[in-house]
Amino acid sequence: MNYETKIRYDVVGNRNKFLFASLAATLIGILSLFIFQLNLGIDFKAGSNMDVSTTKAVTQQEVNDVLKSVGYESLAPTVGGQNNDRISIRFNDVLDQSESNAVTAALKAKFGEDIDTEVNVVSPDIARELGIKTIWAILIASLGIMLYVMIRFEWRFALAANISILYDSFIVVAVFSIFRFEVDLPFIAAVLTTLGYSINDKIVIFDRIRENLRFASVKNESQLAELVNASIWQTMARNLYTVLTVVIVTVCIFLLGSPSIKMFSLALLVGLISGAYSTIFVASPLWYLFKRNQKQKPKVAAKPTP
Template sequence: MNYNTKIRYDFVKNRNKFFTFSIALTVAGILSLLLFSLNFGVDFKAGTSMDISIGKSVTQQQAKEVLSNLGYDDITPTVGGTGNERISIRFDEVLDAQQSSTVMNAMKENFGEDTSAEVNVVSPELAQELGIKTIWAILIASIGIMVYVMIRFEWRFALAANISILYDSFVVVAVFSIFRLQVDLPFIAAVLTTLGYSINDKIVIFDRIRENLRFAKIKNEEQLSELVNASIWQTMARNLYTVLTVVIVAGCILLLGSESIRLFSLALIVGLISGAYSTVCIASPLWLLLKRFGKEKPKTAEVKPAP
């Protein structure tokens, strides 16, 4: 069949390579979660965060010395801002008003009276509630996407899409677990944003597959594989340009943005790259497998014994 497109690489033929790589990454992520869990920020565990504005350049070592003098030797502050004038401190315990005041007075003594701070306290109950609501948010979003795709297309498309977007979300979680990056509310926003972009890519290619199916006379699996490959390459440029546009913006935020949103942009970049990969290498070949396995085998005619 001629689909008026050049197939530069056979993604369907090499699907087992992609499936093997994806399964290996998933297993590595599961092992990391079992052994090390996630590096939860204050949003998901009880504690106090202080974002302190100094008004002048400061080094991480200077800020750490102030905390060490107060007895917080195990806490490493983060210094950021355009001129390294902001200090972010995360305490694993809930500080009362007197303890917070003590930290602020020490900062003012060392860095001047222009020092100001924003203090956020998360209680154990609130941290647990946030964790539960986060799980529900991802589950509801995934179920909603699956129902939509099932109504818009068919159950095979819906199942392939949902497996792929859950894989994209898990890749982000696995990367943060393996590299011990902090998980907070911006991280959850990045994961949910990844779901949106990922399903958008998959809808585009699934719509092209469905459109090509309408005008193609498929007689065997080889022709169906050719159709899927052609659909992938027909939508390749559109999907890549969409993802690349957002990756460039997220990359600029990662390099030039403030410390508080850098992990958000990093999680978004990982999710976008994974989404582009899973659309081409997982979702489409997976739909092909479901379509192949879903075909009914022709019934063999019964042979009646001669009288």
Template sequence: MNFKTTVHFDFIKHSKKFFMASIILTVLGVISLFLFNLNYGVDFKAGTNMDIAVGKALTQAEAKEVLATAGVTNVTPTVGGTNGDRVSARFEEVLEQTKVTEIQNAFKAKFGDQVSAEVNVVSPDMARELGFKTIYAVIIASIAIMIYVMIRFEWRFALAANIAILYDAFVVVAVFSIFRLEVDLPFIAAVLTTIGYSINDKIVIFDRIRENLRFGKLKTRDQLADMVNQSLWQTMARNIYTVLAVLVIAVCLFLFGSESIKLFALAKIIGLTSGAYSSICIASPLWLLLKSKQKPKAKQPAKTAV
């Protein structure tokens, strides 16, 4: 079988640069998490979130003024919605029902009886439980993916894929930590779906590598490197089209979606971009690194006729 194709760029030749860039970003993420942690939303810390629909467009200054009349001065509200008629206010403490009613009455006094509010309260125990369940979800997903790849391929593919998808998940976390973006439940959903899309790209490439490896007579590392490059370019169009199809949707959600979904869309954009990068620049070169260290099988001595 001839697996030769046009190689426009030698990814394997520059793999050390990709590894170094990825390590630098990982170190920056670790430092940011150590110094600043994540900017947890109400979903992961005790507090109250109020989404108030006032029925007409308003400005952030007006929203702050109304909150001030209710005795709230330490909260910065966010104005959103299709017509700019919704106010989102996040409180770091669990509000008493009397305070919630006071805030609602303040908005009704300003904008009329058409004002409605949705109130979400997270207790400290619930916030702690959500945090632990999130960690368990990522760990279980990673282990399940590694087992699946080991069954379908081999342990080198599984190890390379798992390192790459954990890197993708960490990139999303690191960017949100560095830029102090809020982490909530939709963010976790974005991280988990990032892992799913990321492993899909890697499976496509690994499947082609395995096929070319099976039918090619490859003995040296240079031959293996050439085969990996060929495999990457053979699957490049499919991977690009798959990622772009989802990326366009994520970008549209980020640009035209409501405020409540923008950070979810942003996390998806970061995760999809990182997944496409890691499939080509991390997972495949990492598999080659592991494969090239494999000791050749000892030749069986020829049987002599008796």
């Protein structure tokens, strides 16, 4: 069959390498979650976060000394802003009014009376509720995507797409677990955004596979593999250019953006790369396996003419 494209690499023929590599990455992620768990931010873990604005540049060591003087030695405050005049301090415990006033008084004594402080407190109940709602959000988004693909295509496309986008989401979680990056609400937004970009790439290839199926006569496994490979390479440039465009913007945000959105851009970057990989090396081979094992309907014998 002639698909008017050059198959530069046999993705389907080498599917086991990529599927086993993806399975290994998943197992490593599961192991990391069991051993290290997630470095939950204040959004999902009870505690307090104090944001401080000063009128002069400060150093992290100065902030550490202030916190040590009031009994908080193990914290890791973040100093940022254009002139290093903003301080973010995360407390693992919920601060009461007296504790908050003690920290504020110590900061004013060190950096001046004209500083501004804002304290955000997350109770254990709110943290638990946010965690449950986050899980439901990802599950509902995945189910909605699966139903959409089933309506537009068929269940084999939907199953392959859902497995691969859940893999993309899990890879983002696993990377943050392994490297101990903080998980907060922007991280969840990045995971949900990853689902959207990932399914978009997969729809492009699946649509091309469906179009090729309509005009091709597939009689055996080798022809089906050729069809999937041709569909991948026919859409390769479009998928790569789309992902590369978003990756460039995301990298710029990560390098030049404020500290508050760095983890969002990093999570999105990991998800984009994983999504581009899974579209080619996970979703398409999985659909091939599901389609290959499809039971052919027996042909009805023609009735003899009298």
